[in-house]
Amino acid sequence: MRDFEGRTAVVTGAASGIGRALADGFADVGMNVVLADVEEEALAAAVAELEGRGHPVLGVGVDARSRESVGELARRATERFGHVHVLVNNAGVASMGEDRGVWEIADEDWDWVMGVNFYGVLYGLQAFVPGMLEHGEEGHIVNTASLAGLLPGGGPYSVSKHGVLALTEGLYRNLADRGAAIGASVLCPGFVNTRIFDAERNRPKELEAPEVQAPNELMRAVGEALIQGGIQPAEVAEIVLRAIQEGDLYILPHPAWDPIVRGRFEGILGRKKPVSVDIEDLMRRRAAGEKF
Numbered sequence: 016m017r018d019f020e021g022r023t024a025v026v027t028g029a030a031s032g033i034g035r036a037l038a039d040g041f042a043d044v045g046m047n048v049v050l051a052d053v054e055e056e057a058l059a060a061a062v063a064e065l066e067g068r069g070h071p072v073l074g075v076g077v078d079a080r081s082r083e084s085v086g087e088l089a090r091r092a093t094e095r096f097g098h099v100h101v102l103v104n105n106a107g108v109a110s111m112g113e114d115r116g117v118w119e120i121a122d123e124d125w126d127w128v129m130g131v132n133f134y135g136v137l138y139g140l141q142a143f144v145p146g147m148l149e150h151g152e153e154g155h156i157v158n159t160a161s162l163a164g165l166l167p168g169g170g171p172y173s174v175s176k177h178g179v180l181a182l183t184e185g186l187y188r189n190l191a192d193r194g195a196a197i198g199a200s201v202l203c204p205g206f207v208n209t210r211i212f213d214a215e216r217n218r219p220k221e222l223e224a225p226e227v228q229a230p231n232e233l234m235r236a237v238g239e240a241l242i243q244g245g246i247q248p249a250e251v252a253e254i255v256l257r258a259i260q261e262g263d264l265y266i267l268p269h270p271a272w273d274p275i276v277r278g279r280f281e282g283i284l285g286r287k288k289p290v291s292v293d294i295e296d297l298m299r300r301r302a303a304g305e306k307f
C-alpha cells in the first residue's frame with residue numbers, strides 16, 4: 016500500500032506505547048485514525064491530543080478479548096469514516112512469572128494473555144477482513160507479535176506471540192492466493208520503551224490469578240531495565256509505516272537480535288537443544304551501543 020492520505024487506519028492498544036506512536040504516525044501522513052483501547056482515560060487523552068492537532072480521529076473503548084466488542088469497533092469505524100484501509104491488531108499484555116513451569120501457570124494468566132494477544136488479533140481479522148475485501152481498495156493489516164514469537168519460550172506471552180506469527184503467515188498467503196489488494200505484516204520488536212511491564216493495570220477482575228504471583232524481583236528489575244532502555248515507540252512506528260508501503264511480511268525493528276534468531280533456526284535444523292538468551296551478554300552488547 017503506497018498512499019495513506021485520506022485513508023482510514025484502525026489501531027488497537029492505541030492509548031499507549033507502540034499503538035499510540037502508530038496512531039500519531041498514521042495521523043501525520045493524513046489518515047483518519049480510529050484509536051481503540053480498553054483503558055478509557057488514556058484513550059480519551061490520546062484522542063483529545065490528536066484532535067487538538069486537527070486530525071480526524073475517533074476513539075472507541077474496546078476489549079480485544081471480546082469478539083462482540085471488536086465487531087462493534089468495526090461497525091463504529093465504518094460508520095464514522097467509511098472504508099477501513101489499515102488495521103493494526105496491536106493490543107497486548109504480559110503476565111509475570113513466565114519462568115514458572117508451564118504446568119504451574121494459572122489458567123487465569125493463560126486466559127488473559129491468550130485472550131488479548133492471540134484472540135484479540137483473530138477477532139480483529141474476523142471483524143475487518145470481510146469488509147476490506149469487499150470494498151476492494153488497497154489495504155494492509157499489521158499484527159503485533161514480538162521477537163518472543165521467534166524464540167523458544169513456553170509461557171502464555173511466548174505462546175500467544177508464536178500464534179500471532181503463524182496466524183499472520185497464514186493471512187498473508189490467504190490474501191495473496193485470492194489476489195486481494197491487501198498486504199499483511201507481522202511486527203516482531205525486541206525491547207521498546209513502553210508501559211508493557213505495567214500491563215497488570217488492564218487485567219480484568221474476573222481473571223485475577225488465584226494466588227498473588229510473587230514476581231521474581233531480580234527478573235522483574237532486569238526486565239524493566241531492558242524495556243526502559245529499549246528503542247522509542249516512534250522509531251517502531253516509522254519502521255512500520257515504511258514496511259506497509261514496501262509490503263513486507265516480517266517487520267523486525269531490532270537487527271541486533273538476528274544472530275539469536277538465526278541460532279534458534281539453526282538449532283532446530285541441527286536437531287540440537289533450544290538456544291537460550293544470555294541476558295548478561297545482551298546487556299553488555301547494549302552498553303556497547305547495539306539496540307535490543
Ligand SMILES: NC(=O)c1ccc[n+]([C@@H]2O[C@H](COP(=O)([O-])OP(=O)(O)OC[C@H]3O[C@@H](n4cnc5c(N)ncnc54)[C@H](O)[C@@H]3O)[C@@H](O)[C@H]2O)c1
Pocket residue numbers: 027028029030031032033034051052053054077078079080105106107108131132159160161162203204205206207208209210211212213214217242245
Ligand atoms: N514494549 C516491548 O518491548 C514490546 C516488545 C515486543 C512486542 N510488544 C508488543 O507490542 C504491543 C503493544 O504493547 P506496548 O509495548 O506498546 O505496551 P503498552 O502497555 O504501552 O500498550 C499496550 C496497549 O494495549 C492496551 N490493552 C491492554 N489490554 C487490552 C484489551 N483487552 N483490549 C484493548 N486494549 C488493551 C493497553 O491499554 C495499552 O494501551 C503488544 O502486543 C506487546 O506485546 C511490545
